[in-house]
Amino acid sequence: MFTGIIEEMGTIENIAKGAHSAVLTINARKILEDVHIGDSIAVNGVCLTVTSFDHERFTADVMHETLNRSALAQCKRKSPVNLERAMSANGRFGGHIVAGHVDATGQIAGRKQDDNAIWIRVEAPPEVLRYVVEKGSITIDGISLTVAAVTAHDFSVSMIPHTAEVTTLGSKKEGELVNLETDIIGKYVEKLLHPQEEKKETHITQAFLEKYGF
Structure with a gap:
């Protein structure tokens, strides 16, 4: 972890x-x-x-x-x-829970300077975006970042100068691919709220159909 x-x-x-x-x-x-x-x-x-x-x-x-x-x-x-x-049990939890299991790749779709910050817009597939929420957490190339905005096709993060300096995201260009891992909590919540429907056994027989006129 x-x-x-x-x-x-x-x-x-x-x-x-x-x-x-x-x-x-x-x-x-x-x-x-x-x-x-x-x-x-x-x-x-x-x-x-x-x-x-x-x-x-x-x-x-x-x-x-x-x-x-x-x-x-x-x-x-x-x-x-x-x-x-891997996270140490006696250390500070500075980011969010990251499993290191990449969901999919996204593509850098835009970069723009905003005073001392850099906005990064990432296009991502629907199976990733369904778990991305504004002000929630997402991992881009292993970096814990806060989602600033989400649309049907992409999401955006605002990166501070320190993050740009000490990680690879500061030098990423438009068109480059990045690894994405969404917050694992959302996946578990969805699984619990919408469990896979079990196939129900049928007890309809030939005799049952004949009894009711079929």
């Missing part, structure tokens, strides 16, 4: 591609201070497992499903990535 508060930007050092998978080698510093094999690290909002590491880098496997559902497939050597270690 993560909070969406980025700890540092790392760099893709190498991508070893398989038929439908990949192994990423990522340069980092801060997050390696207490890393262990098997630890979870969010890379642009995607929860990956550390398979090896040294004092300058770590590696992680990326499976077929992850490449299909996220923008990690578009990463190249030297691409910057947002990094966050």
Whole structure:
């Protein structure tokens, strides 16, 4: 579990591609201070497992499903990535509950300066937008952000200078893809309010139909 508060930007050092998978080698510093094999690290909002590491880098496997559902497939050597270690039980909860399980990708549709802030407009599919609410939380490339506006086709966030400086979102351009994860609470609420309807067994028989004139 993560909070969406980025700890540092790392760099893709190498991508070893398989038929439908990949192994990423990522340069980092801060997050390696207490890393262990098997630890979870969010890379642009995607929860990956550390398979090896040294004092300058770590590696992680990326499976077929992850490449299909996220923008990690578009990463190249030297691409910057947002990094966050799994949430510590004794730390401050600075963002919101982030699972690191990307729902879909969105596309940067607009950027504009507003005094010291930058407005980012992101086009997203309907299955994502149904869970996006104004003043609610959303994760963009692993960054916990507050939704400022929502339409039928997109949503907007306003980014402070600090976020632009310490994450990859500050350099994202129109047309680029980003990983999106909506607030998990909304998904659970929907599931509880609208459970899947169970198929009801029928007890209608031939004898029943004949009895009532059918």
